Amino acid sequence: MDKKIYIETYGCQMNVVDSEVIFSIMRKEGYERTATMEDADIILANTCSVRDNAEQRIWGRLEVFRKQKESRPGVIVGIVGCMAERLKDNLTKTGKVDLVAGPDTYRTIPDMIKEISPGNPAINVLLSREETYADILPVRTDKNGVSAFISIMRGCNNVCSYCVVPYTRGAERSRDPETIIAEARDIFSKGYKEVTLLGQNVDSYLWKDGDRVVDFPALLDAVARIDPSLRVRFATNHPKDISDSLIETMAAHENICDHIHLPVQSGSDRMLEKMRRRYTREWYMERVRKIREVLPGCGITTDVIAGFCSETEEDHQATLSLFKEAAFDYAYMFCYSERPGTIAARNYPDDVPQEVKTRRLNEIIELQNQLSLQSNRGDVGKTFEVLVEGPSKRNPEELCGRTGSDKMCVFPGRGHKAGDYVLVKIGDCTSATLLGTIVE
Numbered sequence: 001m002d003k004k005i006y007i008e009t010y011g012c013q014m015n016v017v018d019s020e021v022i023f024s025i026m027r028k029e030g031y032e033r034t035a036t037m038e039d040a041d042i043i044l045a046n047t048c049s050v051r052d053n054a055e056q057r058i059w060g061r062l063e064v065f066r067k068q069k070e071s072r073p074g075v076i077v078g079i080v081g082c083m084a085e086r087l088k089d090n091l092t093k094t095g096k097v098d099l100v101a102g103p104d105t106y107r108t109i110p111d112m113i114k115e116i117s118p119g120n121p122a123i124n125v126l127l128s129r130e131e132t133y134a135d136i137l138p139v140r141t142d143k144n145g146v147s148a149f150i151s152i153m154r155g156c157n158n159v160c161s162y163c164v165v166p167y168t169r170g171a172e173r174s175r176d177p178e179t180i181i182a183e184a185r186d187i188f189s190k191g192y193k194e195v196t197l198l199g200q201n202v203d204s205y206l207w208k209d210g211d212r213v214v215d216f217p218a219l220l221d222a223v224a225r226i227d228p229s230l231r232v233r234f235a236t237n238h239p240k241d242i243s244d245s246l247i248e249t250m251a252a253h254e255n256i257c258d259h260i261h262l263p264v265q266s267g268s269d270r271m272l273e274k275m276r277r278r279y280t281r282e283w284y285m286e287r288v289r290k291i292r293e294v295l296p297g298c299g300i301t302t303d304v305i306a307g308f309c310s311e312t313e314e315d316h317q318a319t320l321s322l323f324k325e326a327a328f329d330y331a332y333m334f335c336y337s338e339r340p341g342t343i344a345a346r347n348y349p350d351d352v353p354q355e356v357k358t359r360r361l362n363e364i365i366e367l368q369n370q371l372s373l374q375s376n377r378g379d380v381g382k383t384f385e386v387l388v389e390g391p392s393k394r395n396p397e398e399l400c401g402r403t404g405s406d407k408m409c410v411f412p413g414r415g416h417k418a419g420d421y422v423l424v425k426i427g428d429c430t431s432a433t434l435l436g437t438i439v440e
């Protein structure tokens with residue numbers, strides 16, 4: 001009988017791809033993927049360290065995994081990913097895990113498993129300057145077979161002072177473009193209609209091979225040329241690096257979706273400097289204006305942190321005013337969470353009280369809800385090409401899918417299925433969803 005592996009994935013989309021890479025590595029070893037931990041021989045959590053609450057969730061899950069181990073001795077429980085990298089042997093010392101594997105060590109998991117015996121956990125947290133898993137075709141775990149993610153680079157060379165990612169993911173390295181294009185072609189040939197190219201800072205993607213240099217706009221152009229019916233998305237862009245040539249490449253291809261995720265983090269220059277973001281509010285707004293000028297209707301979304309070290313009421317007001325000025329379509333909004341070992345943790349006191357952080361975050365959320373509603377109202381009466389993802393979650397009688405600008409759209413189907421393109425005329429909206437009908 002085949003052995004089975006179960007993985008719970010936390011954190012960003014890159015972890016989703018990494019879990020698919022682990023499934024692929026383990027399949028070669030005779031492990032089949034299972035969606036239920038009760039029948040798994042190996043239970044892994046692919047973890048995130050970006051905020052403390054992300055890690056707290058994992059500690060909770062470890063208790064659940066331990067019960068599995070108690071009732072079925074021999075089951076292997078492992079922590080992989082960013083939390084494995086951050087906590088290293090502090091995890092094995094708890095006696096709760098048999099395997100600790102950092103993000104660049106997944107090829108060694110099969111050997112590590114062979115080493116494990118009761119009381120002897122296996123650990124590998126070496127970071128690599130080369131590993132991109134370029135030759136490993138991930139086992140797709142998405143549910144609808146429409147949209148897939150491709151990792152184009154790993155690590156991060158920025159040192160934003162609040163951020164743990166450079167420590168958990170190591171130095172930035174780009175993946176061979178030929179392997180990326182081949183993977184996108186393979187996905188398309190299997191019926192997928194959308195690929196998202198992933199990296200912490202896709203603008204700094206760079207591949208050099210002799211005289212040949214491939215930057216991100218060139219890579220994007222090559223992927224977009226695979227087929228006009230393959231939608232191409234990407235994330236995340238860094239405001240300091242997003243180039244005119246990227247914006248122009250987007251404008252040149254119908255199938256490159258008009259959506260840019262451009263995390264701003266704060267609207268205050270004093271905070272941006274302290275965060276080591278290496279751009280100013282003025283620079284950020286100039287980029288937003290440029291995008292809107294060249295790509296009218298382009299969705300712009302962002303990330304923001306409330307209550308970073310020494311943030312004053314004035315800094316917070318600057319964030320609110322930037323949000324209004326930029327008129328984001330959507331935002332991921334967080335309270336600052338101090339991460340041990342980061343520049344901020346070593347140098348600046350985490351001195352904004354939790355209730356102030358929460359209040360400021362709520363003010364940003366409330367404002368963004370209004371901005372999202374405003375943005376959606378502006379789309380009422382317009383017609384968009386929507387890629388059908390499947391039945392709507394709220395109302396299974398209806399279908400849902402996204403516009404190129406990345407807005408969720410719900411509409412009654414006319415015999416369409418996941419993967420079809422339809423033209424939808426928007427009749428109404430909420431702050432989260434466009435509501436429409438299919439037009440011929």
Ligand code: SAH
Pocket residue numbers: 050051162163164165199200201236237238263265303304305334335336337338339
């Ligand atoms: N590479 C991307 C984002 C990576 S992490 C970028 O540079 O924008 C995703 C988001 O988590 C960040 O954009 C930031 O808003 C948030 N984040 C990162 N570290 C955080 C921390 N210590 N506390 C709160 N939010 C944090």
Ligand code: SF4
Pocket residue numbers: 156157158159160163164165166200201238
């Ligand atoms: Fe973190 Fe900054 Fe790198 Fe993004 S660019 S992953 S926020 S260090």
Ligand code: F3S
Pocket residue numbers: 010011012013014015047048049050081082164165168169
């Ligand atoms: Fe989290 Fe690691 Fe991604 S810290 S956000 S899983 S790179």
